[in-house]
Every structure is written in C-alpha cells, then in structure tokens.
Amino acid sequence: MNPLVSIIILNWNGWQDTLECLESIYQITYPNYQVILVDNHSQDQSLEKIREYCQGKITPTESKFHTYNPENKPIKIHELTNQETENKTKQTETNKTETPNNHLTLIKNDKNYGFAQGNNIAIKYTQKTHHPDYILLLNNDTVVNPKFLTEMVKVAESDEEVGIVGGKLLNAFNPQIIDSTGHVVSWGRIIDRGHGEVDKGQYDHELGVMGAMAACALYKKEMLRDTGLLDTSYVTLGEDADLSWRAHNLGWKALYTPDAIVYHKRGRSITKKSVIPKMTVLSLKNTAKYVIRYGNFHDKILFLLLMTKEGLFVLAGSLMGRNETDRSEYFNTLMESYLKIFKSF
Secondary structure (H helix, E strand, O other): OOOOEEEEEEEOOOHHHHHHHHHHHOOOOOOOEEEEEEEOOOOOOHHHHHHHHHHOOOOOOOOOOOOOOHHHOOOEEEEEEHHHHHHOOOOOOOOOOOOHHHEEEEEEOOOOOHHHHHHHHHHHHHHHHOOOOEEEEEEOOEEEOOOHHHHHHHHHOOOOOEEEEEEEEEEOOOOOEEEEOOEEEEOOEEEEOOOOOEOOOOOOOOEEEOEOOOOEEEEEHHHHHHHOOOOOOOOOOOHHHHHHHHHHHOOOEEEEEEEEEEEEOOOOOOOOOOOHHHHHHHHHHHHHHHHHHHOOHHHHHHHHHHHHHHHHHHHHHHHOOOOOOOHHHHHHHHHHHHHHHHHHO
C-alpha cells in the first residue's frame, strides 16, 4: 500500500506558473496523492484561470519539461474558504471512485497570509480531513519530474527516523545549474547546498542533510506532530530553515535523494527589483532569529563573523549606489541582531 501524500501548493498572483506546476503534478507516476491548492487572496485572474484549466478550457504556457495532456481533463474542483477549512472535521469532497489525477481541492484565503500561514491553513485542513502519511510542500513556480514523488516516498519509508526528504532542485531557466540539494549549515546558518553550482554529478548520491528547502520538501506526519508547523512569525524567508533545524534538534533525520528531480524558478516574487531591498533586511533579521534559537556557541560565533562581512558589503554598496537598501533600516537591523546574539550567549 502506497502512503497517502497531500501535495500543497501556494499561489499568489502567479497563475501562469501554477498551471504549469499543476500540469506536471497530474502526470506523476506515484499513485496515492491529492493536490491542495491554496490561493493567498490573489488580485489577478488566478481563480478564474485555475478553474478554466481544470475544465480543460485553457492550456498552460508551453513547457520544456512536459507535454500537455488533455486526457485527464476535466479535473473536479472542490472549493472552500479558509474559514470553512476550520470547520471541516471529516473527508467529504472525494469518494472512492475519484483518483488523484482528476481532483483538486482549492482553498480560497480571504487575505494574503504569507508563506507560512498560507501553507499551515492547508496542512491543518488535510491533517484532520484526510490524515495523510506525508505532507509535500511544493512551490507554484516548480515543475516536477514524473518520478520525483515515488523516489521521495521510497527514501522516506526507508527509515522511521527520517522526518524530511528533499530532492535535487535545478534552475528551471538553466537546468545545468543547481538550485538546492538540501539544507546544510555553513558559517553558522542554513544554506542550500550546491546553489549556483554547475551540476556535474557531484551530488548524485543519497546523503543525510539538515533539511530541505520548502520549494519541494516532504514531511512525515509524525515529525510535524513533534515539531509543530511553519513558524508564522517569519511571514516569508527562513520558515523552512527554522523547521529543518527544529526537526534536527529533536532528533529527526533528513535525507536528500538525487533521483527526485524538480525544476525551480527561484524567487519569482521576491527577486523583483522593487522588493529586493526589503528582502535583504528581512533575510538578515530572519536568519539571525533561527541561529539564535537553534545554533550552538560555535554556530553563533561563525554567524557573527559572516554577518559583519556581509553587513559591511551591503552598507558599502548602498553608499556607492550599487544597491537600493535602506541604510538606516539595514544598520538598525544589523545592530539589533548583534545585540540579540550576544544576549543569547
């Protein structure tokens, strides 16, 4: 019997990417999964376009990773609001005759709850209605290989102490470039191993890691009961790193499998020129938060050194007009982070 996997995808004003992602999901080989799409109060045509796609009225933008399959349309949609998810106590939207590739649960949030809370709404809902064995968080700007979930579940089932499984994430715009091969600790904070490197097979072996980037991360139900869900205080950036380190400190293993291939259009919403300055400040603040929470003395010392180096680089770049970071805001965040780390000793 294949374990049940709830695949949760969060959409916010990105229906074009979401449709390509959904099309790849409905072509995977794993037989026992369900798709839950959470719309974080999009202000574009997301809801309308998602409905039209499921009805077979429109096709996603042509993808270099898969061919559109009209045979599995229409896809039945079960729509509910985030308020309604709180009142759901039993599974009512599917029946035994429905299969994963003809059903979609669409949760319509009444506002943009951010990444952490947006996903948590769906996790809580599926935990009490479907009781899945695994939760898979998947970014809407990803495209998956048909065998990716089969490989991830196989690795997860290999050891009851494995709580997190991640795959090989490649840059969707240039698949020869690695996006992530798992969370590891470097200079006191969590990074995506291999990010930006040319894929030469250097990570083509299964390996224990700290965790997985939530762009594609498989979480075991028992682990989530132990760790709790994503920390909503982050809003965006660092939630997955916090969860990875939290799980690690509680004794859960995390494994990386190179056979689960996912293509990622990293940071579609957070790398826009207009938001990069805010993300620079937020990244510093959030990274310091989880290092303080979970890092040991050695981690904190290393992160202090890294923070000094990077802080000077950002401030100097701002003074020379090379970036648009608010110097005052960044400097204040830097000083606050120093103070909190020293207090944590």
